[in-house]
Structure formats: C-alpha cells, structure tokens
Amino acid sequence: MVPAGEGAMKIFIDSADVKEIRDAAAMGLVDGVTTNPSLVAKTGRPFADVIRDIVEIVNGPISAEVLSTDYEGMMGEARSLAKVHPNIVVKLPLIPEGLKATRTCSQEGIKTNVTLCFSATQGLLAAKAGATYISPFIGRIDDAAGDGMEVVEQLVAIYRGYGFETQVLAASIRNPTHVVRAALMGADVATIPYGVLLQLAKHPLTDVGLAKFLEDAKKIPR
Numbered sequence: 001m002v003p004a005g006e007g008a009m010k011i012f013i014d015s016a017d018v019k020e021i022r023d024a025a026a027m028g029l030v031d032g033v034t035t036n037p038s039l040v041a042k043t044g045r046p047f048a049d050v051i052r053d054i055v056e057i058v059n060g061p062i063s064a065e066v067l068s069t070d071y072e073g074m075m076g077e078a079r080s081l082a083k084v085h086p087n088i089v090v091k092l093p094l095i096p097e098g099l100k101a102t103r104t105c106s107q108e109g110i111k112t113n114v115t116l117c118f119s120a121t122q123g124l125l126a127a128k129a130g131a132t133y134i135s136p137f138i139g140r141i142d143d144a145a146g147d148g149m150e151v152v153e154q155l156v157a158i159y160r161g162y163g164f165e166t167q168v169l170a171a172s173i174r175n176p177t178h179v180v181r182a183a184l185m186g187a188d189v190a191t192i193p194y195g196v197l198l199q200l201a202k203h204p205l206t207d208v209g210l211a212k213f214l215e216d217a218k219k220i221p222r
C-alpha cells in the first residue's frame with residue numbers, strides 16, 4: 001500500500017530569509033527551498049552565507065541560481081555550487097546557453113531547476129535537455145495578461161504523456177488559489193512565499209471559533 005501523502009505535491013518555500021525558512025520548517029511545511037538573486041538581495045547578506053545556512057535548516061532540495069549568462073560561466077558556477085552540499089539544485093535561466101548547461105549538468109549528475117519559464121514550448125525544451133525541475137512563473141505570466149495556471153497544466157500533461165522525469169515546480173505563486181489549482185493539476189512541487197504559506201493556514205472562522213472557545217473556557221468551573 002502507498003503511504004498517505006506519497007507522491008503528493010511537495011511544498012518548497014520561495015525565500016532566502018533564514019528566519020522565515022526556520023519558522024515554516026517548524027510547521028512541517030518545507031520539503032525544499034527555492035532562492036533567486038532578488039530574494040537573496042533582500043536579505044542584505046552574502047549569497048554563500050545564505051546558502052550555507054539554508055542547507056543546515058532544510059534537508060531537501062535547495063535551489064541556488066547562477067549569475068552567468070554564458071555556458072562556460074554557468075558550468076563553472078554550477079560545478080562549484082554542486083560541491084557546496086548534495087542537496088543543492090543549480091538554478092539555470094531558460095535561455096539557449098542555459099539549456100546547454102542543463103544538458104551538461106544532467107550528464108554530470110548535477111540537479112537543475114530551469115527557471116524563468118513562461119511557456120509550454122520552453123518547458124518542453126528544458127525537459128528534453130534533462131532538467132530536474134522546471135519553474136513556470138505563474139504570477140508573472142498572469143501579470144502579462146496570460147494564464148499561468150494553463151502553462152502548469154500543459155507542462156504536467158506533456159511531461160506525463162511522454163514520460164519525462166522533469167518535475168513541474170509551480171513558481172511565482174502569489175495567492176492560495178494558485179496553490180490549490182497547482183495541486184489539482186498535479187504539479188510536482190509548489191514553491192510558496194512565506195506570506196502565502198501563512199495565508200494558506202488562515203481562515204476567519206478559525207479565529208472567531210478559537211476566540212469563542214477561549215471566552216467560554218473562562219466559564220468552566222475550576
């Protein structure tokens with residue numbers, strides 16, 4: 001029998017903030033972490049320090065992004081990032097040089113997260129190149145008047161249909177509805193910002209119900 005939850009959508013936290021990551025991990029909500037240069041910049045800390053801290057907190061895939069845009073540069077960064085910790089997943093941009101680097105990483109056994117994916121065609125190429133994860137940016141597709149969830153749906157169908165092992169990692173998630181829809185579509189992973197993770201747990205009736213229970217508890221004779 002398959003244990004409950006086996007094969008269920010994994011939850012990653014989309015953050016480079018160690019405090020947020022620790023807090024979400026304490027709630028059992030972190031199967032992995034995705035970072036990007038913007039998230040690291042927000043912390044005001046050096047990239048290497050941030051990554052070193054995250055691998056200590058979370059025992060799961062940790063995406064760390066390269067900054068080079070040429071194949072040689074990307075491969076240099078990918079190889080040194082992969083040496084930092086076995087859980088490191090090298091994040092590569094979905095540009096032709098990034099696809100070349102994805103292919104070489106796959107041949108060298110380096111895990112990859114191909115990022116900045118905005119279409120099913122891009123995602124198809126990433127899978128063909130041997131990506132471990134593909135990151136369709138749902139929120140940013142919606143921002144440009146597209147349908148981010150549709151890209152997730154297409155990628156899940158294409159990968160399952162052809163037996164690609166690349167996992168669909170729904171990224172640029174902006175609200176709880178994105179999470180529910182990603183789960184319904186069978187995304188392998190949703191990477192969720194800390195604020196949205198908290199929103200997932202929130203319900204006004206939970207707060208009202210709890211306040212009432214606590215109020216009524218005062219009337220219980222001691």
Ligand code: G3P
Pocket residue numbers: 014034035036137139140171172173191
């Ligand atoms: O990690 C990449 C992605 O999740 C970015 O999200 O909200 O900046 O579009 P956002």
